[in-house]
Amino acid sequence: xxxxxxxxxxxxxxxxxxxxxxxxxxxxxxxxxxxxxxxxxxxxxxxxxxxxxxxxxxxxxxxxxxxxxxxxxxxxxxxxxxxxxxxxxxxxxxxxxxxxxxxxxxxxxxxxxxxxxxxxxxxxxxxxxxxxxxxxxxxxxxxxxxxxxxxxxxxxxxxxxxxxxxxxxxxxxxxxxxxxxxxxxxxxxxxxxxxxxxxxxxxxxxxxxxxxxxxxxxxxxxxxxxxxxxxxxxxxxxxxxxxxxxxxxxxxxxxxxxxxxxxxxxxxxxxxxxxxxxxxxxxxxxxxxxxxxxxxxxxxxxxxxxxxxxxxxxxxxxxxxxxxxxxxxxxxxxxxxxxxxxxxxxxxxxxxxxxxxxxxxxxxxxxxxxxxxxxxxxxxxxxxxxxxxxxxxxxxxxxxxxxxxxxxxxxxxxxxxxxxxxxxxx
Numbered sequence: 451x452x453x454x455x456x457x458x459x460x461x462x463x464x465x466x467x468x469x470x471x472x473x474x475x476x477x478x479x480x481x482x483x484x485x486x487x488x489x490x491x492x493x494x495x496x497x498x499x500x501x502x503x504x505x506x507x508x509x510x511x512x513x514x515x516x517x518x519x520x521x522x523x524x525x526x527x528x529x530x531x532x533x534x535x536x537x538x539x540x541x542x543x544x545x546x547x548x549x550x551x552x553x554x555x556x557x558x559x560x561x562x563x564x565x566x567x568x569x570x571x572x573x574x575x576x577x578x579x580x581x582x583x584x585x586x587x588x589x590x591x592x593x594x595x596x597x598x599x600x601x602x603x604x605x606x607x608x609x610x611x612x613x614x615x616x617x618x619x620x621x622x623x624x625x626x627x628x629x630x631x632x633x634x635x636x637x638x639x640x641x642x643x644x645x646x647x648x649x650x651x652x653x654x655x656x657x658x659x660x661x662x663x664x665x666x667x668x669x670x671x672x673x674x675x676x677x678x679x680x681x682x683x684x685x686x687x688x689x690x691x692x693x694x695x696x697x698x699x700x701x702x703x704x705x706x707x708x709x710x711x712x713x714x715x716x717x718x719x720x721x722x723x724x725x726x727x728x729x730x731x732x733x734x735x736x737x738x739x740x741x742x743x744x745x746x747x748x749x750x751x752x753x754x755x756x757x758x759x760x761x762x763x764x765x766x767x768x769x770x771x772x773x774x775x776x777x778x779x780x781x782x783x784x785x786x787x788x789x790x791x792x793x794x795x796x797x798x799x800x801x802x803x804x805x806x807x808x809x810x811x812x813x814x815x816x817x818x819x820x821x822x823x824x825x826x827x828x829x830x831x832x833x834x835x836x837x838x839x840x841x842x843x844x845x846x847x848x849x850x851x852x853x854x855x856x857x858x859x860x861x862x863x864x865x866x867x868x869x870x871x872x873x874x875x876x
Contacts, residue, residue: 473552474603475705481544482707486827488540489711492533493823493838496718499526500822500840527722534718534824536587537711538594542568545602553610559636560609564602567647571654571661572597589662592715595708597662605643612639676709679810682731686740686806690799693745694789710736714824721822730813734821734838737777738831739809740802742851744779746788747801749831750855754863755782760870776828786866793866794859801855808851818843 501516503509519526546564550557572594574586589597617638654660659667675681685706689699713729720727743749752774755767763786770781788794812818819841825834831852835844 473549477545477548477552477603478541478599479703479707480548481541482703482711484544484548485537485540488533489537489714489824490826492530492535492718493825495526495529496534496721496823497825497837497840499523499530500721502840502842530718530722534715535591535722537591537715538572538598539565539568539590541595541708542598542602545599546606549603549606550610553606555610555613556632559632559640560606563609563640563643564605566644567601567605568594568598570644570647570651571601574660574663588719589660591719592712593666594662595712595715596665599708601661608643608646609636609639612642617642677713677729677731679807679814682740682806682810683803685731686803687799690745690802693783694795694798699745706736707733714821717820717822727820727822730810730820732821732824734824734834735809735813737824737827738821738829738834738838739844739848739851740806741777741779742802742805742831742848742855743774744777744782745802746779746783746798747805747851747855748779748782748788749774750801750852751786751788751797751859751863752782753852753856754859755786758863758867760867761874762870763867775830777831778828791866793862797859797862801858804854804858805851808854809847812847818847 499519501512501519503512503516507513507516542564543561546561547557550560572589574589576584576586578584613635619635619638650661654664657664685702689702689706692702693699710731710733713732714734717727717729717732741747743752748770752767752771755763756771758764758767766782766785770779770785773779773781783789786794788798809818813820819839821838823838825837829837831848832845835848836842838844
């Protein structure tokens with residue numbers, strides 16, 4: 451274990467640190483974190499519109515719920531369309547904002563140019579007349595995340611480069627107000643960027659497609675693989691492997707975030723349209739079914755700790771069980787500690803991985819419904835599993851997974867407990 455720790459510290463830790471501080475990945479991560487209020491509202495309205503009833507339902511409350519959802523379906527679906535259904539637009543704005551701040555630039559112009567490029571390349575015009583304009587906005591949801599990331603990153607990078615090298619800068623007298631001076635300084639970069647967007651639109655339109663349509667046709671095999679069981683297993687193992695050595699899972703959010711949130715947005719749109727949900731590997735799948743109690747699936751371990759004969763473990767368990775119930779595992783990871791503790795290396799990696807495998811298979815064969823709503827990262831899994839799927843079997847599945855996690859942690863817990871009890875009795 452010591453030699454493995456040395457390898458991780460000398461070889462992998464520098465790579466992970468570079469990933470977590472890389473400006474584009476950091477901007478993507480911060481953008482996804484910043485839109486949580488929007489995704490929360492979208493998740494709540496998705497739940498409200500999904501009364502869990504069947505043809506045989508007789509419960510008065512559920513029938514009233516279904517009646518309310520039916521009468522207000524336009525309002526509920528409209529809110530969903532402008533929250534989860536417009537995720538790519540908000541991500542585009544967020545990335546442009548955080549990347550501009552990295553360069554210490556005023557984010558106003560980069561955001562405007564990014565949004566202009568987003569509308570130009572992601573939204574497809576159908577009819578543009580004086581009486582009204584009709585456009586196709588399907589790709590402003592999860593389907594447009596890849597174009598949104600590319601457009602915002604490239605726009606800000608191009609804008610920063612041209613501003614740094616004074617492309618077409620118009621020198622105005624010192625008496626001119628600073629805001630006007632800034633506008634003229636941004637004129638040439640803005641014209642160049644928008645002209646590029648127009649050329650790209652003309653190219654895609656000539657082939658009767660849009661940027662996201664083209665990307666999804668080219669990358670379809672890769673995108674499908676990202677929603678596969680092997681990808682989910684590898685992602686789970688990698689996140690927990692690095693967490694064991696103290697590298698927070700946030701280091702990978704810039705990579706996994708678009709995949710998970712993109713899947714969530716697709717499922718939310720499909721659910722609102724009454725269609726089959728296409729994705730399994732989503733953000734609520736990860737939060738409520740894989741990492742039950744936080745990374746390491748620590749809720750099960752916390753339950754064991756509160757009954758421990760070791761004073762240290764018992765105290766840590768009492769302190770950490772409530773946070774772990776709400777999906778926060780840090781008190782246990784650092785308090786036991788789990789990090790760099792060779793006794794817990796195997797269960798720390800395998801509990802969440804086994805959860806992932808069982809939950810993925812359960813959803814893929816239709817035993818449990820797929821997720822379409824994300825309420826909160828701190829929503830307890832026992833509640834979030836049901837609310838994100840509106841399937842009571844999801845709640846039962848999480849209870850089963852917690853029991854499995856208990857069984858997996860138990861022998862390793864007893865070994866460590868025995869060591870600490872012996873030390874405490876000396």
